[in-house]
Amino acid sequence: MATVAMLGNFDWKQFKRRAFSTPANSAITIIVYAVLLWLVWTAINWALFNAVWSAEDVEQCSKEGACWSVIDARYRLILFGLYPFDEHWRSTLACLAIVGTIVLSCFPWTWTAKRLSVIWVVGFAAYYLLMEGGLLGLTQVTTDQWGGLALTLFLFSSVVLIGMPMGLGLALARRSEMPVLRTFASLVIDLIRSLPLLTTLFTAAVVMPILLPSWLEGDKIWRVIIAFGLFFACYQAEVLRGGFQAIPKGQFEAGKALGLTYWQILGRIVLPQVFRHALPATINNVVVTFKETAIVIIIGFFDILASANAAFGTPEWAPYYLEVLIFVALIYWVFLFGLGQYGEYLKRRMKVAER
Amino acid sequence: MFSKGVMAGLAMAAGLALPTASMAESPTIKTIEERGTMLCSGHNGSYFGFVEVNDKNEWKGLDIDLCRAMTTALLGDPEKAQIVPLSWAQRFPALQSGDVDIIIKATGWTMGRDTELGLQFSIPYFFGGAQFMAHGDLGITEAKDLEGGTICVEAGTTIERIAANYLQSLGVEHTMVSYEKASELRAAYLANRCDSFVAWGPFLAVLRATELDNPDAHVILNDQLSNEPISAAMRQGDEEFVDFTNWMLAALLIAEEEGITSENVQEMAANPPNPKIARLLGTEPGMGERLGIRDTWAREMIAAVGNYGEIYHRNLGDDSPYKLERGLNNLWSHGGVLYAPQLD
Incomplete structure (x- = not known):
């Protein structure tokens, strides 16, 4: 806009x-x-x-023009990865559920703890039920068959969903007046931020099962999401810390003088301002995370980039890798441009509060 | 003190009892049977010829077919193979942690992997090595015809040294031009800056099929300059599983040797032309018991995926876009190096 x-x-x-x-x-x-x-x-x-344009006309493809036939023939692979062919409608609905959840929670109307939590719980439950199945007559599809855009969206939204509250918790702990809590939070944040994301994810996906007892192991996808979420949280904690530092101490003291509790001061006075100050950096962090989900290709997840690679990974489609990559770039662009524009809208909306 | 007779008796009893008892004891096979699916290594994307995904989102390729063969032998149904996408870096830890039961993923058998990494390897199922590719209009089929030619190679690779040694031993005068990057190398070859191009054989076949405008205008020469055996990798400490894998591969080779194909396997099983085939296909009992599985495993496996030759041609050879010559990967009786251990 x-x-x-x-x-x-x-x-x-x-x-x-x-x-x-x-x-x-x-x-x-x-x-x-x-x-x-x-x-x-x-x-x-x-x-x-x-x-x-169409898969049947692939013979007419030449150097002169794009051969979108490859998309026509392979878009299901790109969007849904190795998800069973006959069950793609489930993957489609699951994608819509996640996108719907994200879009809904972008409207200011939903910004109460109750509404947000209801939307996210319902959205995620719908996604999980549709993708995993095993209930209501849906055949079970294990997570190693999830893939494509559906997997990328799921990874991204779970990481942000887990990471945002964790980040806030870490930021608060780091500013806490309790020395043990403060030291612990600083340690966690500094430790995780000094490790490369790739190493963190590789450890979670590959090394953990060797170290953990099998009852604690869980599914690979959850180990990776928790590790990624923690990584996101540590960066987000630092972003929020910047927001906290911008708020004069006097506001806290004024709140106390009025007899408000810690949580009231936090929820009604401090946090709204913190989020406003931290907004540009937060959007930045979220956008980077969306793009970083592509790293999971290294630990064998079939995210949208991996499935794109597989899409031009047969001899008949190999010459048209550019078309596939442009298609994937467009998908990324739609989501990230939308996110960026939403950030702009939020900024304008919050300016109103400052006037 | 025991008498000699008692000792001999004990030894015989132990010798008789042990093999049959241990055959059924493979922990990997037990896990697979309990789970009802077999977990094989896939790829995080596509590795041409070995692991690909077709238009129906199904895995295919040489490695995938071998996994399906193995699954059929164990569980009686190729659909019970579950392919787990893995990156190169992830494959060995994934095997050790039990994320997969076996690695069939274009993996070379090296000493380091065999000893330090705690793996054990099957008999090789594929041999890949450095080969030359030349422009077809030169009309050559062998490296000795490269006299006076220019050869392009990727700088600093073992292939560079291997190619130089090979041509020197043939007494072929040549100019070697090396490039830092594979893409530069390709461009130079396409621009006719060099007569020939030396690289890993299957890589040349893939390149010819996927990136060159006219695949028929390029010839992969017959010479094999080097040889890297590709094997299936398994966890250390499960000898029975290695035995099974080896005999699964052997059965595919014996089937090709004996002319058993996915088409005629049922006929052959009904009227076996010789005792070896009767035994292999389970018409006569014995094959299964020794491995602790069904007698008809080889018959079912060949009916599902075919013999080694069929698998090769479907994925890399004449029936595939790559048209890679069998070369080393032919049976010993046809000039290759593939052979099966003796079926007694």
Whole structure:
């Protein structure tokens, strides 16, 4: 929205003054724009006008245009990974459940602890029931068959869901007046932040089963989500700490003077401001986490990038890897651009409070 | 003191009792039977020819077919194979922690893996080595025809040294051009900067089938410059499971030797042309008991996935887009190095 608004307010007079001030400048402007236009035209030509669209027409594919046949033939693999073919409707509904949960919790109307928790519990239960099955006549599909976009969305939303409260807890503990708690929180945060994410996940997925007794082992996907969530939480704790530091101590003291309890001060005075201050960095953290989920490819999860790799991993489709990667990039873009725009909206909404 | 007769009797009793008792004791096979599925290694993506995913989201490839063969032999149904996606780095820890029962994942049999990593390997099921690929219009089929030619190779690899040694021993004058990156190497070959290109054989076949505009215009030469045996890897300490894997592979080879295919296996089992086939296919009892499983395991396995030749051709050879010559991977009787232990 902000980007669109910026285009709408484009100052043509200023552009003219700057870009065409001297003949040399005009020439440079024209050349640069001509090249840009040519590039855009070539790209559009390749992607749209010369493209082949259906899987049956794959013979017509050439270097001139994109061969979207590969998407037509393989989109199910990209979106759902190795999930059983006949059960893809379940994976589709599960994706919608997660996206619905995320979208719903973006509306300010839902921002009470009760509503949010109901939405998330229902959303996740729906996702899990649909994907795992084993109930209500749905055949069971174990987590090692989950994949594609459905898995990426699940990983991302579980990590954020687990990591956000943990991050808040860690941030509070780090500011606590109890030395033991404070030291413990600092230790955890500094330890985990000094380990690479890859190592953390590899340990959770591969080394843990060797160390843990089998009754504590659990499913690989949950070990990875908890480790990833902890990683997210440590970064989020530091982001929130910045927010806490921006709030004058006097507010806390004023609250105490009014006879409010610790939790009342926190919930009604401090936290709303903390979140506002920490918002840009939080959105940043969330966006990075969405992209970082692709790391799970290393521990054998079939996330969207791994399934894209498998999609162009047969000889008949291998020449069209670019089309597959562009398709996956578009999916990432839709989600992350949406997230970024939502951040902008939140910022504007919160400015109202500051006025 | 025991008399000699008693000692001999004890030894015989032990000798007779042990093998049959231990055959059924493989902990891995027991786990697989209790679970009702067999867990094999897949890949986190695609490894051409060995592990791929088809348009129906099903796994396929040489390694996958071997897993299906093994599952059929153990559980009677190829559908009971469960492929667990694994990365390269993850495969050995995953085997040790029991995430998979066996690794069949284009994995070379090396001393380090065999000793330090605590693995044991099956007999090799595939041999891959350095080979030359040349432009077809040169009209050559052997490395000695490369006289005076330019050969491209990836810098700093063992293949570079192997190729130089090989050509020197043949007395072929040549110019070696090395490139830092595989992509540069490919581009140089395509731009006709070199007559020939040396790399791992299956890699050349994949490259020819997937990235070159006209696969027929390139020839993979017959010479095998080196040889890396590819085996299935299992956890140390379960000899019976290794025995089973070895005889599963052996049965696929014997089937090819004897002309048993997925098409004719039922006929052959009904009217076995010789006692060896009768025994192999379980028409005569004995095969199963020794391994602690059903007598008809080999028959069911061949009916489900075919013999070794069929598996090879479907995934890498003539019936696949790669058209990789059998070469070393042919039976010993056809000039290759694959052979089965004696079936008695």
